[in-house]
Amino acid sequence: MQKLKDYTGSVYGGLGHLLYAYCQQKGIPVSIKLQQVQNLERFDFSLWRSLLIDMDQQLHTPALGLEIAEYVEPKHLGIIAYIALSCESLSEALYRYHDFHRLIYDGTTLQVEMLEDLIAIRWGELPIHLTTQTTDEIAIALMLQFLKHYMEFDDIHLHEVHFRHPAPKNQGLYEQYFRCKVRFSQPYAQVLLPVSELSKPIRQGDQTLQHLLMQQAQALLDKLPNSTQIDQRLQQAILLGLQKHQFQIEHIATQLNLSVRQLQRHLQQQGSTYQQRMQEIRFLLARQYLQNPHLSLHEIALLLGYSEQSAFQRAFKQWANLTPQQWRLHNPE
Known part of the structure; x- marks a missing residue:
């Protein structure tokens, strides 16, 4: 036993x-x-x-x-x-x-x-x-x-x-x-x-995460001042989708009242893809989360929609040429 x-x-x-x-x-x-x-x-x-x-x-x-x-x-x-x-x-x-x-x-x-x-x-x-x-x-x-x-x-x-x-x-x-x-x-x-x-609906009085997400969404939009209304809604949909682990393109397109083909065509006209846009948002969020000393790498990986911490670490190394630990060490809160 x-x-x-x-x-x-x-x-x-x-x-x-x-x-x-x-x-x-x-x-x-x-x-x-x-x-x-x-x-x-x-x-x-x-x-x-x-x-x-x-x-x-x-x-x-x-x-x-x-x-x-x-x-x-x-x-x-x-x-x-x-x-x-x-x-x-x-x-x-x-x-x-x-x-x-x-x-x-x-x-x-x-x-x-x-x-x-x-x-x-x-x-x-x-x-x-x-x-x-x-x-x-x-x-x-x-x-x-x-x-x-x-x-x-x-x-x-x-x-x-x-x-x-x-x-x-x-x-x-x-x-x-x-x-x-x-x-x-x-x-x-x-x-x-x-x-x-x-x-039963959740009480709407103290939506701490929702406020945080909206702040992050606005911070992302500020970095893309010439983005279209669709781009703004896309970024907000991806932000919320990451929190709920519903960030596949099919789900996001539905949130935007678009077909997958319409969303792909919009991104293609901008020389981008859904995967590239997703990774851009993940990288921006990852840097914000890493500056919070109370979040572990495992928790950050989950917040970004990764099932394994190792997958997040590999992706971040590709984005920043640094491991998450190295980036956090050089960029304290």
């Missing part, structure tokens, strides 16, 4: 900041172990588990993971929080969370499965002896608290929440928090959500 020390999964360093913020808010002494992870971009899941066990044993707080999750801010979740801000519905936000979940919480895999009129968002695979009730509940609570920041949470109705570990004391706290039936000793840790909820 796999031992905890052999598991190489990791969590986003912002989760260490979350625990630190929780301790400060509660007036709890910060342990040396927790202090040591504050400057880490990522740290082992085993250490995350150990930190939560220590806090659980020290505080004896019922439903500790749910209480910690109440203090989460977008910065604790990293780039995934800002990617979700460009989504338009609960369905899109959940699928983006699924796509990038391992960036923040690699302790468990995340699966999305349709079950007739329900959708199951499931934390599975990791052997139960490598988890605790607190690690499982904070994984679920963080996702829901994340949605609460950006969506009309009161209008989202969960069907059930399941946990794998035996029912703890104060079971009612869980049903009060999730506002639905909560079951324990189940095969999976999962949230069951009616399919009808997926069309």
Whole structure:
């Protein structure tokens, strides 16, 4: 059987900041172990588990993971929080969370499965002896608290929440928090959500990423003062498409109410191609992202639509004759 020390999964360093913020808010002494992870971009899941066990044993707080999750801010979740801000519905936000979940919480895999009129968002695979009730509940609570920041949470109705570990004391706290039936000793840790909820729109009040994208779009347009209206709309469509991983020419042409052939012909008249225009925008964005010291190369690669960091590094070397690391070193924020 796999031992905890052999598991190489990791969590986003912002989760260490979350625990630190929780301790400060509660007036709890910060342990040396927790202090040591504050400057880490990522740290082992085993250490995350150990930190939560220590806090659980020290505080004896019922439903500790749910209480910690109440203090989460977008910065604790990293780039995934800002990617979700460009989504338009609960369905899109959940699928983006699924796509990038391992960036923040690699302790468990995340699966999305349709079950007739329900959708199951499931934390599975990791052997139960490598988890605790607190690690499982904070994984679920963080996702829901994340949605609460950006969506009309009161209008989202969960069907059930399941946990794998035996029912703890104060079971009612869980049903009060999730506002639905909560079951324990189940095969999976999962949230069951009616399919009808997926069309719920995201709250439009705090679209941080949208503002950032529009600033980037304007910065790009300023570099091309003689561009046509189609070019301006094309650049904005590519910017948004990169965030949603919908940047293929077919999708972008549809956004512009053009056929693929019409878009290609427009670019050809300018002596360009869609791929060239895409790479120009990626290069400009890459330089902006590299000046942000809080973004890792992996996160930048994902923001630019690359599935692998190595592909981004090869492309950047072709653009700048420097690796991303070298460019970042010579161009600090």
